[in-house]
Amino acid sequence: MDRFRMIFQYFQSNSESVMNGICGLLALASVKMYTCFDFSCPCLPWYNMAYGLGIMFVPPVALFLCGLILNRQSLVMLEEWKRPQGHRKKDLAVIRYMCSSIMQRAMVAPVVWIIVTLLDGKCLICAFSGSVDPEKFVGFANASPVQVQQLLAKVPCKDDELMRNNTFRKAVSRYLRCWSQALGWSVLLILIVAAFLARWLRPCFNQATLLQARHWSNYIDIEQKIFEETCCEHSRLFAHKCILHFFESMRQEIKLHSFSLPREGEGDEGEEDILQGITDQEQVNKLLKMWYYERPPLDVSQVTQR
16 A cells, blocks of 8 residues: 555656656557547548548547646646736746646647558548549549549549459559658658757757746646645544534433543644634635635745744
């Protein structure tokens, strides 16, 4: 149990590491979902493009939203952006840093999905088989425009009896797959170059501002966690005190049934330290309201002097 507790505390205190792991799992899940997905193009002139582009771009939107939902910092960033200023001013640089970090992690899985679909080529062949120029390929000389569109729409369906032995189907499919793979490798190369430049050009900018934004974004996350933990501890002790007061009126009945209650004042000192005089519902509601509307300034010098 101690080992599991240490692992849980590590993940709880390292949100950045947790989110990197979640982004990696989402990326692997996107690849696994695509490989397990049974892609079957409708092979109809008016539906191929909608189906192919839908498979290419709709799942990335869902994966992007999953990345935002699973990222705890997205909620923290929204709360920091929407909260009243109160006694603590809001730093837009910190909010921009948090937003950039959240978007970068949430975009990993969608980009992986799009790159995998482009390298595979099935989606692009299905979507754009009816858009190729038939004059570039042989086999359409004696066909009417309507027949040409029907034949091009059936290019992704290699199991169709009319298309199984046609040479132009393989030519069109090979042509579109080459374009799809070239586009996929180009997107991958652009992303790698962009990541390389961002990595190596970052020291050329103001590092102090970046360190400040990163520090205070981590602080906001940790502060929210500690506040929630303190509220849970206060709620537990408050409930404990309320239950003891409830059973206090039943002391005689409890004695008859051989139960023992702690004596009055026993253990109260440690609980009072955490309760800090907050002993009724109105005080708790007022405290939570003050925390939201009048967030205290980031200055502990007065507490240190006390």
